[in-house]
Structures are given as structure tokens and as C-alpha cells.
Amino acid sequence: MIKVRNMRYKYRNSSQYAVDGVDFNINEGEIFGFLGPSGAGKSTTQKVLIKLLSGFEGEIEHRGKPLASYDDSFYQDVGVSFEMPISFSKLTAIENLDFFKRLYKKTVDIEPLLKRVGLWDDRDKKAGEFSKGMKIRLNFVRALINDPKFLFLDEPTNGVDPANSRIMKDMIREFRQKGGTVFITSHIMGDIDELCDRVAFISQGKLREEGSPRDLKIKYGKRTVNVEYRENGDVHSQLFSMDEIKTEPFFNLLRNKEIETIHSGETTLEEIFIKVTGVKLRA
Amino acid sequence: MPNLLTLVKAEFFRLNKYNLFTANFVVLIMWVVLAYFLEAEMLLRFIPFIFFMDSIMMTILLVGATLFYEKKEHTINSIMVTPVTEHEFLTAKVLVNVVNSLITVAVISIAVYFIKEVTFNYLLLLPAIVLVTVVHSLIGIRLSYSAKDFTSHLINYMLYVFIFALPPIFALFGIISESVSRFFILLPPEASSVLINTAFTQIEAWRVVFSYIYLIALSAMLYMFSVKPKFNEYLMKETGV
Ligand SMILES: Nc1ncnc2c1ncn2[C@@H]1O[C@H](COP(=O)(O)OP(=O)(O)OP(=O)(O)O)[C@@H](O)[C@H]1O
Ligand SMILES: [Mg+2]
Numbered sequence: 342m343i344k345v346r347n348m349r350y351k352y353r354n355s356s357q358y359a360v361d362g363v364d365f366n367i368n369e370g371e372i373f374g375f376l377g378p379s380g381a382g383k384s385t386t387q388k389v390l391i392k393l394l395s396g397f398e399g400e401i402e403h404r405g406k407p408l409a410s411y412d413d414s415f416y417q418d419v420g421v422s423f424e425m426p427i428s429f430s431k432l433t434a435i436e437n438l439d440f441f442k443r444l445y446k447k448t449v450d451i452e453p454l455l456k457r458v459g460l461w462d463d464r465d466k467k468a469g470e471f472s473k474g475m476k477i478r479l480n481f482v483r484a485l486i487n488d489p490k491f492l493f494l495d496e497p498t499n500g501v502d503p504a505n506s507r508i509m510k511d512m513i514r515e516f517r518q519k520g521g522t523v524f525i526t527s528h529i530m531g532d533i534d535e536l537c538d539r540v541a542f543i544s545q546g547k548l549r550e551e552g553s554p555r556d557l558k559i560k561y562g563k564r565t566v567n568v569e570y571r572e573n574g575d576v577h578s579q580l581f582s583m584d585e586i587k588t589e590p591f592f593n594l595l596r597n598k599e600i601e602t603i604h605s606g607e608t609t610l611e612e613i614f615i616k617v618t619g620v621k622l623r624a
Numbered sequence: 625m626p627n628l629l630t631l632v633k634a635e636f637f638r639l640n641k642y643n644l645f646t647a648n649f650v651v652l653i654m655w656v657v658l659a660y661f662l663e664a665e666m667l668l669r670f671i672p673f674i675f676f677m678d679s680i681m682m683t684i685l686l687v688g689a690t691l692f693y694e695k696k697e698h699t700i701n702s703i704m705v706t707p708v709t710e711h712e713f714l715t716a717k718v719l720v721n722v723v724n725s726l727i728t729v730a731v732i733s734i735a736v737y738f739i740k741e742v743t744f745n746y747l748l749l750l751p752a753i754v755l756v757t758v759v760h761s762l763i764g765i766r767l768s769y770s771a772k773d774f775t776s777h778l779i780n781y782m783l784y785v786f787i788f789a790l791p792p793i794f795a796l797f798g799i800i801s802e803s804v805s806r807f808f809i810l811l812p813p814e815a816s817s818v819l820i821n822t823a824f825t826q827i828e829a830w831r832v833v834f835s836y837i838y839l840i841a842l843s844a845m846l847y848m849f850s851v852k853p854k855f856n857e858y859l860m861k862e863t864g865v
Contacts, residue, residue, distance in 0.1 A: 353860065388863055391705055393701070393704060393705065393859075393863045394860070394863055412709075413706075413707045413708065413709045414707055415707075416705055416706050416707045417707055419705065421702075421705040423701060423702070425698070427697065427698050427699055427701055427702045428697070428699070428702075429638065429641075429697060429699055430697055431638075431641045431642050432638065432641055436637075436641075440634050440637075441702070441706060443630045443634070444627055444630060444706040444707055444708055445706065445707065446707075480702075483702070487706075
């Protein structure tokens with residue numbers, strides 16, 4: 342669907358490559374997460390993929406054709422939300438959306454979308470008077486207005502409250518269910534873990550790891566099971582390897598002790614993030 | 625260019641919302657009031673100046689003001705990820721100013737007709753106004769994209785006026801000799817003034833023909849070699865936000 346081969350990008354006023362030779366595929370109908378510390382090159386990669394930054398090195402194929410071979414009708418099928426919410430501040434939410442709506446051949450009804458993200462009652466308020474979270478939700482709706490096949494979302498839930506973040510994530514999943522393809526960057530590991538079919542970790546412009554969240558958690562975790570139990574009022578714990586759990590000592594423990602918790606040793610995306618990028622999370 | 629009409633309409637809608645249209649309208653009313661107090665003969669000499677001011681000065685100012693807002697709100701980013709092309713975007717900006725200038729022409733012409741029964745050659749005036757506004761929209765866009773903020777746009781604007789509009793005025797007062805002032809037709813405001821004046825007085829044919837050819841060529845060159853490259857540079861800078 343989208344194929345990226347040895348893509349490098351250098352901003353004109355900079356001596357270093359912001360993205361330094363990345364390879365990945367985004368398959369049709371999947372949510373592909375891009376993770377990495379601040380300044381790693383996530384937004385730059387997104388801007389290259391949506392044809393905002395020209396002059397990249399390497400190859401990018403979009404539905405089997407070189408990205409550069411597309412003209413502006415490329416955007417008929419693409420929805421974008423930027424890191425910073427952008428709107429005409431003196432136009433109302435509806436006026437903002439109406440303007441963009443007229444630029445596409447195929448569009449969707451605004452009302453259900455605005456209702457879903459809780460902005461319908463504020464539709465006649467000027468976008469400049471919106472809170473940050475409201476502006477972000479408005480931008481998210483704008484990205485969906487042309488009924489796109491591809492969504493490029495740069496930190497879409499950053500600055501959105503948990504309830505609305507949940508709604509947006511549901512909408513992203515529904516978008517995939519209808520066959521849509523999503524490229525998403527985020528610092529919020531929980532969101533990525535929940536949403537993405539596959540993730541890639543980038544730091545200093547290079548890809549460090551790629552895979553499904555589940556596979557990565559197993560790969561970077563320990564093949565162990567930790568059992569906590571209570572004995573004479575004290576909490577004890579015992580660690581088993583995955584091979585040991587088929588043996589008598591493990592069964593005896595489960596049978597004879599007052600078990601409190603059992604945890605397998607797979608790790609979290611957060612720990613993988615720190616390990617593969619060598620950087621602690623911002624948040 | 626399927627999006628052109630949509631963009632032009634949207635631009636007018638925004639001009640209105642951002643109160644720039646009102647500013648334009650206030651100036652227009654001011655001209656009409658001024659016309660009311662002038663004698664018919666004086667008025668006939670004054671009207672070309674109104675059109676000159678509107679299609680040159682107001683155009684540059686209005687372009688500057690709209691682009692200033694766009695820069696501040698970074699809206700170009702979201703427009704560039706829609707099917708709108710860069711040519712459509714720039715053409716729409718120019719067209720909006722052309723329509724604006726034509727509105728001024730219509731209002732002033734109707735007003736002076738009813739106030740003082742003054743008429744002039746509208747058929748010669750229209751193409752002149754369109755061309756002059758096109759050139760100066762492009763100049764306005766170019767000046768605006770090289771300005772950091774609205775203040776520096778104003779400074780660029782003053783410089784433009786100073787360099788290009790003042791010499792002809794000096795010549796008028798005999799400060800600059802005839803031998804030099806012959807070449808003033810190469811200054812865009814002077815060529816513009818020649819074209820606008822065709823509707824009011826007799827002007828040597830070669831000057832008119834030259835001015836038309838010159839300003840059309842200038843528009844094309846400005847667009848290709850100055851405005852479009854500068855716009856692309858601005859886009860690259862904007863995407864860094
Ligand atoms: N417009 C620009 N001009 C020059 N360099 C830039 C520009 N935008 C980004 N960079 C540089 O490119 C590198 C990658 O930046 P990018 O915005 O892609 O990072 P990111 O991973 O999105 O970070 P964040 O998580 O903070 O959004 C950084 O070193 C940054 O300084
Ligand atoms: Mg970013």
C-alpha cells in the first residue's frame with residue numbers, strides 16, 4: 342500500500358538528515374504507529390508521506406505508484422491532522438469545515454461527526470475561541486470530511502481529555518474496520534498499544550525496531566511467570582521460566598498457597614521505547 | 625482549475641469575517657464623499673487618481689493584510705493537503721483583488737454619474753483596471769511573503785511607493801528632466817497610470833500599446849520567476865511549524 346525504501350530527508354537550512362534512511366511498509370487496512378522521542382523525525386516522515394515536503398531521497402510508493410507521480414488529486418483520498426491544530430480563527434467551526442468540504446469531490450455529513458466528538462453545540466462558536474482540545478477535535482473531524490482512504494494523524498490525542506480521546510480512538514478503529522489505512526504518531530504508549538496493528542520505533546532519524554505490539558512485547562520481555570502469594574501474613578514471590586510452568590513445583594505452588602497475583606514477564610511498549618530509542622519518555 | 629470559484633468565494637467570505645472588506649468599503653465611501661465636494665471638471669481629473677490609488681495601493685495593502693492573517697494562523701498547511709493546487713491558490717488571491725477593484729470602479733462610476741453626471745470611457749477603463757490590479761496583486765504577494773510581519777510589509781510597501789511612484793511625481797513638478805522621465809513608463813505605477821488615463825484623456829498610441837504589452841509581460845515574469853518561487857519557499861518554511 343505505502344512502501345518506503347531508504348527514505349532520507351534533510352531540511353534545507355539544516356546540515357543533518359532529519360530522517361536518515363528508513364524502510365517500512367504500511368499495509369492496506371492497518372493502523373501503523375510511529376513512535377520515537379521528540380525530534381526523532383516522526384512529523385517529518387508524515388510530511389514527506391503526504392507530499393508536503395518534496396526533495397526526499399530514496400523511494401516511496403503509494404498504491405503501487407511513485408509518490409511523486411501523483412498530482413494534487415492525491416488529496417481526494419487523504420485526511421491529515423497536524424501536530425498543531427490549524428483553523429481560521431475568525432470563522433466558526435461549521436464555517437471552517439464548510440470551506441474545506443467544498444474542496445473535495447466526495448464528502449461526508451458534518452453533523453454526526455461533530456456530534457460524535459462533542460462539538461455540535463459549539464458549532465457556531467469561532468474556532469479561535471476554542472480550547473486546545475476542542476481545536477484538536479475540530480482538526481480531527483476535518484481530516485475525516487472527505488471520507489478518506491488514508492489517514493495521517495500526528496499526535497491526534499495529545500491534549501485531548503480521556504473521554505474524548507476514547508471516542509477518537511473508537512473512530513480511528515471504525516475507520517480501519519471500513520478498510521481505511523492509518524499512519525499515526527504518538528507519545529502516548531497506551532494509545533499506540535491499543536490502536537496499532539504494527540508499530541515502528543524511530544530515533545535520530547533511523548528506525549530501531551518494527552513489529553506488532555504483541556510480538557515486540559514478547560520479544561523484549563522475559564519468558565517468565567512471577568507468582569506472588571501470601572504466607573504467614575507476608576508476601577512472597579517466586580519466578581518461573583515459561584518451561585517450568587509445566588512442572589510440579591509450579592502446580593504445587595498454585596495448589597497449596599494463597600495466590601495474590603500472577604504476571605507473565607512480557608514487557609510494556611514504554612519499556613521497549615526506552616530500550617530501543619535510548620531515551621526516556623517526554624511525558 | 626475546478627477549485628478556483630470556491631476559493632474566490634471563500635476568500636470574500638473571509639475578507640468579510642476578518643473585517644478587511646469593511647476597511648476597504650470605508651475607503652471607498654471616503655472617495656465618494658470627496659467626489660461629492662469636487663466640481664465636475666476637477667472631479668474628472670481626480671477620478672483616475674482614485675482608481676490609481678485603489679488598484680495599486682489598496683491592492684498591495686489588502687493582499688498584505690490577508691496573507692498576514694494566513695501566516696499567523698498557518699492555514700496554508702491545511703489548504704496544501706487538499707486537492708487545491710498552488711496555482712489555484714495564487715490565482716484566487718489575484719482574482720479576489722481584481723473583483724475588489726472592479727467593485728470600486730462600479731461604485732465610483734455610478735456615484736459620480738449620479739452626483740455630477742460625470743462619465744468616461746468605461747470600455748477602456750475595465751481592461752486597464754484588471755491588468756493593473758493583477759500586476760499589483762502579484763507585487764503585493766511577493767512583498768508580503770518576504771515580510772516578517774505586517775509592519776515590515778508596510779515598510780516594503782512604502783519603499784515600493786517611494787522608488788516607483790515618486791519619480792513620476794517629481795517629473796510632474798519639473799524636478800527631474802524630460803530626458804530621464806521618458807523612461808518612467810518602465811515603472812509599473814507609471815505604466816499603470818498611462819492605462820488608467822486612457823479612459824479619461826487622449827494618450828499617444830505607442831504609450832498605451834507599450835504599457836499593455838509591458839504590464840502583461842511583467843505579470844507573467846513576476847508570477848513565474850518571483851511570486852511562485854517565493855511562495856514555494858514560504859511553503860517549505862511553513863511546513864516546519
Ligand atoms: N522546518 C524545519 N527546519 C529545519 N529542521 C527541522 C524543521 N522541522 C523539524 N526539523 C528538525 O528535524 C528533526 C526531526 O523533527 P520532527 O519534527 O520530525 O520530530 P518529531 O519526531 O515529530 O518530534 P516531536 O515528537 O517533538 O513532534 C529535528 O531535529 C528537528 O529539529
Ligand atoms: Mg512531531
